[in-house]
Amino acid sequence: MAINSLHVNGSATSSDWQDRYFHIDQILDQPGPRTDPSFLAGDEVKEFLRDKCKILVIGAGGLGCEILANLALTGFKDIHVIDMDTIDISNLNRQFLFRQADVGKPKAIVAAEYVMKRVPGVKVTPYFGKIQDKGDDYYMEFNLVICGLDSVEARRWINATLVNLVDPDTPESLKPLIDGGTEGFKGQARVILPTVSSCYECSLDMLNKPTTFPICTIANTPRLPEHCIEWASVLEWPRVHGDKKLDTDDPDHINWLYTVASARAKVFKIEGMTWSLTQGVVKNVIPAIASTNAIIAGTFIHWDSSCCNEAFKIATSSAAYLNNYFMLIGTEGVYSYTFEHEKREHCPVCGGEALELSISREWTVEQLIEMLTEKQTIQIKKPSLSTSTRQIYFQAPPQLQKATLPNLKKKVSELVEAGGEVIVTASTLPFNLSLIITYT
Amino acid sequence: MLKILSMKKNEDAAAKRKPKTSAAQIRVQKDLTELDLPPTMKTHFSDPADLLNFTLTITPDEGMYRGGAFVFSFTINNNYPHEPPKVKCTQTIYHPNVDLEGNVCLNILREDWKPVLNLNSVMVGLQYLFLEPNAEDPLNKEAAEELRKNREVFIQNVKSSMRGVHIKGVQYAKVIVQ
Numbered sequence: 001m002a003i004n005s006l007h008v009n010g011s012a013t014s015s016d017w018q019d020r021y022f023h024i025d026q027i028l029d030q031p032g033p034r035t036d037p038s039f040l041a042g043d044e045v046k047e048f049l050r051d052k053c054k055i056l057v058i059g060a061g062g063l064g065c066e067i068l069a070n071l072a073l074t075g076f077k078d079i080h081v082i083d084m085d086t087i088d089i090s091n092l093n094r095q096f097l098f099r100q101a102d103v104g105k106p107k108a109i110v111a112a113e114y115v116m117k118r119v120p121g122v123k124v125t126p127y128f129g130k131i132q133d134k135g136d137d138y139y140m141e142f143n144l145v146i147c148g149l150d151s152v153e154a155r156r157w158i159n160a161t162l163v164n165l166v167d168p169d170t171p172e173s174l175k176p177l178i179d180g181g182t183e184g185f186k187g188q189a190r191v192i193l194p195t196v197s198s199c200y201e202c203s204l205d206m207l208n209k210p211t212t213f214p215i216c217t218i219a220n221t222p223r224l225p226e227h228c229i230e231w232a233s234v235l236e237w238p239r240v241h242g243d244k245k246l247d248t249d250d251p252d253h254i255n256w257l258y259t260v261a262s263a264r265a266k267v268f269k270i271e272g273m274t275w276s277l278t279q280g281v282v283k284n285v286i287p288a289i290a291s292t293n294a295i296i297a298g299t300f301i302h303w304d305s306s307c308c309n310e311a312f313k314i315a316t317s318s319a320a321y322l323n324n325y326f327m328l329i330g331t332e333g334v335y336s337y338t339f340e341h342e343k344r345e346h347c348p349v350c351g352g353e354a355l356e357l358s359i360s361r362e363w364t365v366e367q368l369i370e371m372l373t374e375k376q377t378i379q380i381k382k383p384s385l386s387t388s389t390r391q392i393y394f395q396a397p398p399q400l401q402k403a404t405l406p407n408l409k410k411k412v413s414e415l416v417e418a419g420g421e422v423i424v425t426a427s428t429l430p431f432n433l434s435l436i437i438t439y440t
Numbered sequence: 441m442l443k444i445l446s447m448k449k450n451e452d453a454a455a456k457r458k459p460k461t462s463a464a465q466i467r468v469q470k471d472l473t474e475l476d477l478p479p480t481m482k483t484h485f486s487d488p489a490d491l492l493n494f495t496l497t498i499t500p501d502e503g504m505y506r507g508g509a510f511v512f513s514f515t516i517n518n519n520y521p522h523e524p525p526k527v528k529c530t531q532t533i534y535h536p537n538v539d540l541e542g543n544v545c546l547n548i549l550r551e552d553w554k555p556v557l558n559l560n561s562v563m564v565g566l567q568y569l570f571l572e573p574n575a576e577d578p579l580n581k582e583a584a585e586e587l588r589k590n591r592e593v594f595i596q597n598v599k600s601s602m603r604g605v606h607i608k609g610v611q612y613a614k615v616i617v618q
Contacts, residue, residue: 152519152522153518153519153522156463156519156522157462157518160462160463201463204522204555205555207522209553209554212550212551212553213550213551214545214547214550214551214577215543215544215545215549215550215579216537216545216577216578216579219539219543219545219578219579219581220578220579220581234543235539235541235543238541239541348463348466348467349463384469384473386461386469387461388461388465390489391488391489391491394469394472394473395473396472396473396474396475396476397472397473397475397477397482397483398482399483399484399485399488400472400473400485400488403488421461423461423466423469425466425469425470425473425474426473426474427474431466431470432466432469432470
């Protein structure tokens with residue numbers, strides 16, 4: 001690119017306006033009391049931040065817009081963004097990279113174009129689709145990943161993916177994950193160093209369970225408009241439409257639910273039924289507040305924590321990063337608290353044990369199981385074994401035990417490739433054990 | 441860029457390469473292989489390679505539903521155990537806590553689900569519904585009302601529904617096993 005040829009030691013390019021980096025350079029030109037010993041003040045760190053650091057933003061919604069703007073303004077120049085959603089009119093109050101004319105267009109693409117137009121010199125590469133579309137090679141390219149997601153499932157997926165990516169022999173394979181989330185006046189930001197610090201799965205039990213109502217209340221004694229909406233979506237929709245899936249993004253489907261729920265609300269003399277409540281309940285919409293997003297995404301850079309502040313600190317080593325969980329409670333006054341969430345020993349993603357096991361190519365599955373039960377250091381009672389693609393031997397239920405029984409006589413080397421992984425579960429194991437099989 | 445892996449040097453660097461299998465998948469494997477079911481319950485996998493979709497057949501050996509075979513479908517998604525398994529009765533049965541579409545009213549399948557619960561607890565919970573049908577949480581209101589008002593008639597209705605007859609215009613599935 002023409003811009004790059006004008007670069008001198010990561011300092012301002014022709015596209016950077018005068019004094020663009022005046023404030024940020026105050027931090028990068030000399031170490032401070034809390035800088036990491038590895039901090040290299042001056043040109044080197046600037047060059048890394050501005051020319052080399054490749055950062056991925058997942059989600060271009062409420063938090064995503066703030067994150068993208070902050071990153072671009074802080075001086076990150078190679079930003080990628082993934083989002084699978086399109087812009088809805090209700091997003092416009094807080095997702096400031098979008099305009100009314102953009103409604104219906106992909107968030108990632110519009111956000112990327114807007115940031116590039118507004119901040120000259122930054123390259124934002126959008127991907128309109130699911131994070132699951134991309135494989136390890138894609139995620140391996142980045143130095144840092146920042147998430148502004150609204151789903152537990154997506155967070156669990158990216159967390160597990162980044163944990164799996166870590167190879168102790170290649171330091172670059174460890175991608176810090178900065179995860180932000182907001183709900184009304186509350187928010188949180190955390191730094192996950194996969195395999196080093198507590199991961200998303202470690203803290204899964206801290207999540208509130210989603211609001212659900214007993215199905216019998218919905219069916220018989222509705223008292224709230226929400227009960228009528230749940231009745232329409234959980235019971236009436238499948239009854240009337242059969243296998244046709246409810247698409248919560250389809251206004252016609254919401255219309256149908258609204259009509260059906262309103263009729264029921266009338267019968268039970270329940271007030272307060274509205275179209276937007278219907279949409280809110282079925283899409284599990286949580287109230288979004290622009291200023292909470294802004295805090296979490298890091299506009300208030302002097303706060304000890306915020307997603308982009310953390311990205312900057314980790315990328316530059318210019319100050320100690322968040323260790324590791326920050327929460328903001330803005331419901332009554334402003335209260336924030338930072339603590340270290342500890343790794344869970346038996347976390348299904350980052351905990352547990354991996355054993356490297358070297359066996360003969362001639363060994364049968366039966367011999368392997370015998371070894372697992374007898375070996376002093378392992379001693380597993382009744383282990384069940386599988387690989388990520390097939391079952392090797394299951395102790396229960398009876399059908400699967402019978403189906404996998406013939407495998408006992410087979411050689412392990414027929415079922416598992418060298419270096420392949422075997423997942424072992426057993427009631428005596430807290431969660432699971434993974435075996436990396438190599439052959440002698 | 442912060443040198444993070446060097447901070448790990450005190451740890452045993454050799455181990456810790458992690459599974460590609462999803463956490464949900466491992467958890468399902470753990471749940472299934474540790475199932476401890478009485479002879480009255482059997483699982484069936486139409487595709488044994490697919491652990492996330494299967495059926496459970498309950499054949500109560502006591503109570504008013506004795507002699508019937510009740511088949512439930514289990515659908516588990518990748519957010520398990522954050523989300524409960526989806527369970528439906530595949531037959532039209534006469535039961536106060538199961539509606540005619542097969543929806544089941546069992547607290548641990550919805551509002552009281554917790555990740556510490558497992559497939560075994562759900563299955564035991566389902567079987568319990570056949571031993572102690574509960575008129576307080578009705579999904580089939582008529583059945584529940586009958587149970588509350590006139591237990592004898594209710595039991596009579598259960599018996600005939602299991603043979604596959606009409607009751608008040610509803611054709612029930614024949615679930616009797618010999």
